[in-house]
Amino acid sequence: MTEISNAEFEVLEALWQNHPASANDIITKLNENTNATGIESQDKQWHDKTVKTLLNRLVKKQAISFEKQQRHYLYSPLLEREAYTLKESKSLVARMFSGKLAPLVAGFAKQNELNKDDISALKSLISDWEKNND
Amino acid sequence: MTEISNAEFEVLEALWQNHPASANDIITKLNENTNATGIESQDKQWHDKTVKTLLNRLVKKQAISFEKQQRHYLYSPLLEREAYTLKESKSLVARMFSGKLAPLVAGFAKQNELNKDDISALKSLISDWEKNND
DNA sequence: GAGTTAAGATTACATTTGTAATCTTAACTG
DNA sequence: CAGTTAAGATTACAAATGTAATCTTAACTC
Incomplete structure (x- = not known):
């Protein structure tokens, strides 16, 4: 497309x-x-x-x-x-961060772009991931 | 610019x-x-x-x-x-996810775009963040 | 020093994009 | 049913973009 x-x-x-x-x-x-x-x-x-x-x-x-x-x-x-935003996100992460998500998140963290709520949300995502990938 | x-x-x-x-x-x-x-x-x-x-x-x-x-x-x-990639990342997150990073990460997780290393990296970022924001 | 060349400067051109204006015509209205 | 209108279709046009080709000229070469 x-x-x-x-x-x-x-x-x-x-x-x-x-x-x-x-x-x-x-x-x-x-x-x-x-x-x-x-x-x-x-x-x-x-x-x-x-x-x-x-x-x-x-x-x-x-x-x-x-x-x-x-x-x-x-x-x-x-x-x-959802499909579209994922495709765009993956495209940006591929182009700018060799396909790795962590450096993108690191950029946000470094510039104080994350607050308590964001961190909670991320922790929750991680724990979900771990539940499904043991 | x-x-x-x-x-x-x-x-x-x-x-x-x-x-x-x-x-x-x-x-x-x-x-x-x-x-x-x-x-x-x-x-x-x-x-x-x-x-x-x-x-x-x-x-x-x-x-x-x-x-x-x-x-x-x-x-x-x-x-x-680093400044440029952060600016672009923020711009995408603003446009697609109301400025919130978690939904972007959630998209990756949902599509199985994350592996053990990615998760470790994210956990490490979070623990750093928490060290600096107690 | 004259001739050659290769770097950058300028120009080109189709496509995409942002932003509309104009054209056609089916649908409403009296 | 004839006239009006408003929706979509078509056309417009400048700026940005991808992709080069041609032009100029300073720098190398003999």
Whole structure:
């Protein structure tokens, strides 16, 4: 499958969060620009035409499908989010860290990008792994 | 700083591995296409002109510098590898996992992408972290 | 010193990407 | 049913990217 660009990914993300969805649903979701505090955030505004172009490209790339619904289409992801994020993660780890995950984690640790919760989550993942690989 | 493209990254990688280096040094390194078994691998061949274009672009992007040495240049990285890989890692984790590292690791675990060594390395990182954050 | 060459500089060109505007036409409306 | 409209289809266009070829000229060679 062809690569998905950054802008395409954002559209796909909106679709993963809520599908099937019409183009307008997706545009609306992308433009929901109030943050957690309810304050208008200065996030980029997505233009109607832009999003539709990206939807078209995603269809061509077979990342999403659509079915006709009266006058408009309802789109759905074909690509699973988890599969996609894993593929991208593996690709980055392969390119930057010779395929090893630890150096990536080490980078985060070194720059104080980890907090107690992150560490707990990692410990829990490790203990699960050990349960399944004794 | 502007983004570094994939092809540019590969050139930069060669430079990180050995610098300062002339364009020819870099081209040679990129084309070292024998793998660990000594068998000729079918890796892509980098064309002289292509690499030089990429070096130029990296200079424009201020990712590398050069100094004149007789007839040719000696290039050196300006960008630190560790800083760059951390930035890219954080960017991916932000985009795909809401900034949380654990889900990325979980993806690897789920797909059996982790072995005993990886787990040991992670445990060691965690214990270091805990030593510094009690 | 004149000629040759090889490095880097400049130019090229197709594809992809971001970002839309315009075109067509099926579907709604009165 | 005719007119209007809004969805999607098609076209547009600049910047970035991958991949080189051609141009210039300083540096080597005889």
